[in-house]
Every structure is written in C-alpha cells, then in structure tokens.
Amino acid sequence: MSKFPNVIAGAAVSLALGLPAFAGEYGLGRPALPEEIAAWDIDVSPDGTGLPAGSGDVFTGEEVFAEKCAVCHGDFAEGVDNWPKLAGGQGTLDREDPLKTVGSYWPYLSTTWDYVNRSMPFGAAQTLEADEVYAIVAYILYSNDLVDDEFVLSNETFTDVELPNAEGFFVDDRLESEAHFWKAEPCMSDCKDTVEITMRARVLDVTPEETATTDVAVEQAAATPVAAEPIVEEPAEEPVVAEVALDPELVAKGAKVFKKCKACHKVGEGAKNGTGPILNGIFGATAGVVEGFRYSKPMLAAGEDGLVWNDETLAAFLAKPRKFMKGTKMSFAGLRKERDIEAVVAYLRSFDN
C-alpha cells in the first residue's frame, strides 16, 4: 500500500484536465485512477501500513474460522490431512521435521492478515470483510496461545502483537558462510579413498508408478465404481433422464459456479475423494455412499433413511447446507442464487454417464 497518496491525487488532477500525465518516453498506458489503485493496492507491511480500519475478537474469530476455515485447517487450526497447520510447533524449529506455523515460524503478523485477506478462504478469495479478517487472525493468535480469549485485534492494536519468531530470520549469507564452495581448482582425481552407498530411494518406495496418463485414468475409474451404482440399479430410467434434461449452456454455467466447490470436491475422469467426496454420479445416488469417504453421522443416517440426491434435495442442500442437514461436514455457506444451484446440478448431472 502506497504511503504517498499525493502522487495518486496528482495523477487524478492531470487526468481531469485532459493533460498527458506520462513521465515516460513512449506515452503508453494511462494513469491509474485512485479507485483502481485502492482496489488492487491492498498489501500490508510489517509496520501495519495498508491495514484498513476495523477490528475483530477471538470469540467472533472462532465462529468465522469454524464456518470458513476449519474444513481444511481444523477447528483448532491444527490442520486437516495435508492442509496447513496454523497453530502449534513452538520449540520445534531446531528439531527433525520442524512444525512451521503462524505461532512457531511466521515472523510478522501483517503476513497473516495480508494472506488471509487476499487469498483465503481457498476457492473464495477476497470475500471476507475486514472485520472478519481481524477476527480470524485474532483466533489464529489465540490458537497459538499468544493472546487470551478477551483479545480484540484492530488496526489500532495490530503493532502491539509481536510474533515469537520475529527475530528468527537472517538475510542470505551464502557468500560468507558458503564461501568454500567457490573453489579455484576442484578435485579431479583421488578425491576420496572409498565410496559406500549409504542410502537408497528404492527402500522408501515413494516414487509414483510410471504409467501413461491413460492407464492412470482407467485404474482410477475402476477403483471408484460406487458412484455408478445407482445407474446400474435403475437401468431403464437413468439414460432417458440424462438425455432430456441437460442444457449445454446451463452445464457450462455450472462448471463456472462449481469453482466454488472445487477446493473440496472433484468430479470427472480421474477424480478422487478430497476434503469432500467425489461427485461423479451423485445425481440419483443415495446420500453418503461414495466409497472411501468418511461422512458425517447425519449424512450416513440420511442415506440409510433413503435420502436420494435429486433436483429438490440437491437444491435444498446447496442453498443452505447446514440448515438442510444439521451436522454435515460440508462447511460451505451455500449458493444464494437459484440459477447457480440449477446450473451446478446440471453440471453434476453431466458426470452421470
């Protein structure tokens, strides 16, 4: 964020007068308008420059975090699966496999605020209000035992917080500490007496199997037959329904809307369960039956009670997931526009075959 608003004002004035404002020799481009700069120049520096006015407390932060962050980062910022852990790890930096979190590693709080504000939640970046960002950051501090539960983070209190590892970094010193890698004459012969193999990759066996991409797709399709089951059960009906209903434009629109879902749900060839289950063949399927996915208890119970995903049930679930099913793991807030819901459902149906 620029500390020199007068420069911006100057540009606006010259634009208003219709004068060329170019400093350069080519006269290309046009002056950036103050509103444009304000929209894009949102970076926050360690001294707090760039922070908007606002505040949020730990309690609010816990609620917002549970709703928008916990699906990947866990209720206590402890991280789900391979997703980043945001809390803990203090005192581990000099051990094997250090745990690097906001509390244990990140030097500046501004980095957390800036990143949450511009890039989170994953798949819905730049949808948070400033107060929500303050609240989330306050909760992350709390999760790291750095503030108590009464704490309120605001643009006023921001620079009072110093992260534990603020002094833990030093500027690249390779020219000194690794000066011995600049060698006049590297050894060419009799460089060592013996050579022993001390470690082998094959022992670990963590290298991906080297098959062609088509093979992989086939294997994955074979490994996930559950999604196709409902179609097998109702062979007479399914193809007919699929043929009449799908409007290609609606499907295309649905593909766009589905970007909101993509962080957790995969669909299509080679799709696998992620934070959410794969959605191939979900239309017409019984709730909670995708193999290998750990559903919430309410979702499993609903499936056992006969809940089938069709136009009505999907629409209701996607509009307000937690209202439709109390206790679902899906932390998505819901799609507000009916048209978006229709489009997503059409898009999902296109993966029925």
Added chain:
Amino acid sequence: MSDKADDFAPSRRRFLAGAAATGVGAAAVGAGQAAQAATPDPLITEVQDWASGLGDGVDATPYGLPIQFEQDVVRRNVEWLTADTISSINFTPIHALDGTITPQGCAFERHHSGAIELRKEDYRLMINGLVDTPLVFSYADLERFPRENRVYFCECAANSGMEWAGAQLNGAQFTHGMIHNMEYSGVSLRTLLEEAGLAAAGDFKDKWVYVEGADASSNGRSIPLEKALDDVLVAFKANGEALRKEHGYPVRLVVPGWEGNMWVKWLRRIEVMDGPVESREETSKYTDTMEDGSARKWTWEMDAKSVVTSPSPQAPITHGKGPLVITGLAWSGRGAITGVDVSIDGGKTWTQARLGAPGTDKALTRFYLEINWDGSEMLLQSRARDSSGYVQPTKAELREVRGLNSIYHNNAIQTWWVKADGEAENVEVS
C-alpha cells in the same frame, strides 16, 4: 485422443520388458563390434504399411501434440507432496528430453490457487507506489514497447527439496524436474518502470518492487529495485508462442537466475516501495531453516547445479555394454556454466564433460560424456562449475552448513547407482 492412442499406453515396465529382449542380443555382441544379423530384417525386406499407404493430411492437426509413441513423456505429479492438485506442483520429464529448450507443454507447473484463464482483453497491468505517474497498461500497450528475446531457466526453490534428508524419489524427473528453460519475448521491466517515472523513488538502493498476480493466491513477492532494473522481463511469449495458461498467460514475470516463485504469473501489479512486504511466500515459505532453527531469508539466487538425465532411474541403459552417451543438464543463477565434471565412481575421479554449446547466462547447458561402458556398476555423478567460480557441492558439504531441514535450495551433487543390468537407482554415497 483416438482409440488407437488409448490402446497404446506404454508403461515403463512394458518398455523395459521389450528392451530386455533386444538388450540380450546387443550385450552379447560386445563393445566395439557391429552386430551381425542372423536373418534379414522384415522391416527392411517387407514393404510396410507406411511405405505404401498414405499418412495424415495437413489439416489433420491444426495444433500438434507429440506423436502417440511419446505419450509417456509428460509432466507428473507426486501425490503425497501436497494436500491437493490445485495448490501443487508437477515435474518436467527431463529424463526424456535433450537439448536445452523445454517444450511448454511438458514444462513443470506450480500454482498456488490453480491455473486461471485470463483473456488478453481482460488483462491489466498496474504500476503504482513510488512512481511519478501510476499507470495502467493493457496487453496491447505492452506489445508496443521495444522487445527483448532471452533464454533463461526457471527453477522452483523446492527443486530436489525432498532429497534434503536422504535419497527419496527414484527418477530425475522427480528429483530435479521442477525446472524449465525457455526463450522469452517481452519488455524489460526497466522500460515499464521508467515509463511510470522513478524520480519519486529517490535513491534506488533501498527501494523494492512488490509484484503480484491476478489469481486468487496473487503470490506476491518483493524484489530489490536494483534487480528489477537489471534483467527482469515482463514476458508474453515463450519459445515463440503465447505463454501457456499454466505458465501465466497472457503475461508473466521473468526474474533471471532467481527462485521460480518470484516469476509471478498472470502479473497484474508492480508497486515501487520503500521496503519489502514480507509476504507469505517470502517468510513462511521459501526461507531456509538452518540446523539451529534460525532461517535464512532472501536466498534468491539459485546456486550452480547439475544432474545426469540419462542414464537415470527412468532412463535405464537398455543396449548393454559398449558405446554409451551420458548426458545431463547444468545451470547457475549466478552466471553461465563454464564446465561440468562427470564421475562414474561416486566422486573418486572426475572427467570433464563436453558442453553441447558454450554456457550462457542463467540458462540451461546440456553436457555429454561419451564412454565405452564395460557393463560394470557405476555410481554416476555430475558437478557443475559456473562463471562466478562456484563449484556444485556434495550433499554432505551442504548439510554441514545447513543441516537437514532447509527444504529449499538443495543444489547438491546427485548420485545414480547404475547396475550391471542397466537399471539405475537414486542413492546417496559416502
């Protein structure tokens, strides 16, 4: 993809099985001796379909992909590395390429919020901060500035990162494939900054530019103004054609010699500032944790490094003993490659390899060592030297300074254990 291509899905296993069958014959012939055919080769004596019928017309493939027989030469992902394929990385199949230029279609990808689709018409580049006039450029504006063409490597700081604590991944693609080398066409960043005017920046010495992309991650990085004015490019073409979506179409930053994370894709804003932003990607990531728990930051230059690409675990020797081409790649973020040494005995003795062409500044250099392989085991290594006088260190030498937790900037000498049957394995040696 046609049905025909689907039928042909070569796995390495299948390939090896075939190779073993022919390999026996070749090995029996021995070094320096031409093979004697027992029976006439039907590929020569019989008229083949392709020599009689017709091939595809010129309109069959408006934009071509490699022929079906090469479909195993593709980028690959290591699933366990990341939580998800959207914020993840894949690897260039360097074991199967030659020369130095990486085709865009198999050049590694690293995204933090996925590869976005951004039309040229929707593209805007803003320059603001400590400049005389904050400016907005359209894509068409950028094409009207004087252009440069330069070949540079782009290496992810995490390339070989999985190998810090020990030999892990069995293949040059996986150990060293977070790299590509392309010819970029674009405008120097200096030209654009001067167009906005730098009088407002005052003394350049303590100034920075903050660069960010248009994707959800924005992947912001701070770069000293001196580097920005030196050799940084705002590129819109690579290897002669538009950048691929996954490499930042329509415009990316090229920061020669410096870690790939700074090469911001879908570049949308450049802000001249009086200090670094200390963004996520330059604090919590891309910093090198030392043994004592302290961390190096601003380790931008990629030190000299090399790897033998063939033979290697994914590219075993299939022809038996006799003439063998050992080849690989070398590069340095501090200048040009001046020489590469190859060892077949795990570093006891070294032989200077032949460079495919003289090394150029911050670009890949291909090296070759042609030997007459006697069929015995080899511990194959390569060692790069650059124009700054730097010599690529061993793993032990690097660990002595940095410990085991650095993750990033591992430029240690790689060892392949090539066995008598031609198979190779990633190992560490004393």
